[in-house]
Amino acid sequence: MKFLKQVGDYTKEAVQAAKYIGQGLSVTFDHMQRRPVTVQYPYEKLIPSERFRGRIHFEFDKCISCEVCVRVCPINLPVVDWEFNKETKKKKLNHYSIDFGVCIFCGNCVEYCPTNCLSMTEEYELSTYDRHELNYDNVALGRLPYSVTHSDPMVTPIRELGYLPKGVLNGHDLPKDTRRAGQLPEEILEEMESQKSAEAKTGAEAKS
Numbered sequence: 391m392k393f394l395k396q397v398g399d400y401t402k403e404a405v406q407a408a409k410y411i412g413q414g415l416s417v418t419f420d421h422m423q424r425r426p427v428t429v430q431y432p433y434e435k436l437i438p439s440e441r442f443r444g445r446i447h448f449e450f451d452k453c454i455s456c457e458v459c460v461r462v463c464p465i466n467l468p469v470v471d472w473e474f475n476k477e478t479k480k481k482k483l484n485h486y487s488i489d490f491g492v493c494i495f496c497g498n499c500v501e502y503c504p505t506n507c508l509s510m511t512e513e514y515e516l517s518t519y520d521r522h523e524l525n526y527d528n529v530a531l532g533r534l535p536y537s538v539t540h541s542d543p544m545v546t547p548i549r550e551l552g553y554l555p556k557g558v559l560n561g562h563d564l565p566k567d568t569r570r571a572g573q574l575p576e577e578i579l580e581e582m583e584s585q586k587s588a589e590a591k592t593g594a595e596a597k598s
């Protein structure tokens with residue numbers, strides 16, 4: 391009896407092992423039918439999605455040294471170095487800097503700046519060997535951002551998941567004019583505007 395039980399247990403384990411091997415191989419065979427989606431960085435780069443929060447761009451001439459960006463920043467990060475000009479009775483901005491080694495790219499400063507002199511760009515390649523180089527002064531902040539789609543002819547832009555047509559998971563070899571899944575931002579705006587005007591029209595009709 392003991393021998394039979396041992397044979398039964400062994401058979402059960404062998405069947406279980408064969409099942410697990412089969413499950414593993416099914417994943418392998420499934421991947422053999424798919425195309426690789428590896429992005430060959432830096433020769434290929436993913437296009438950042440809309441509203442991506444990359445390196446901040448700063449326009450020196452627009453800044454009024456109000457320091458709102460400092461107050462809304464969760465870590466009081468932007469350094470606004472200004473002096474009061476007694477003749478013009480206005481603040482004069484001397485230097486402005488943001489340390490991207492500390493910044494969490496929350497976008498609060500950009501959101502609340504009253505003169506819109508700050509903006510988030512799609513630049514994400516900020517790595518350096520020395521973290522002090524991440525402290526950008528107003529000159530570095532004022533540099534036009536790198537754009538995956540426009541800056542370098544040697545780089546092939548690859549659409550990331552949010553820009554792909556429905557059911558497509560690989561951004562390689564897609565025809566340029568392939569439409570992505572979902573509505574485009576301009577279409578959403580158009581729809582909102584037409585809704586607004588329709589509501590205004592019905593409101594006016596109800597009043598008259």
Ligand code: SF4
Nearest residue numbers: 463493494496497499
């Ligand atoms: S993005 Fe956020 S953390 Fe960075 S400077 Fe602006 S407010 Fe501060």
Ligand code: SF4
Nearest residue numbers: 453454456457459503
């Ligand atoms: S909120 Fe804008 S205008 Fe005010 S100090 Fe900051 S960057 Fe300059």
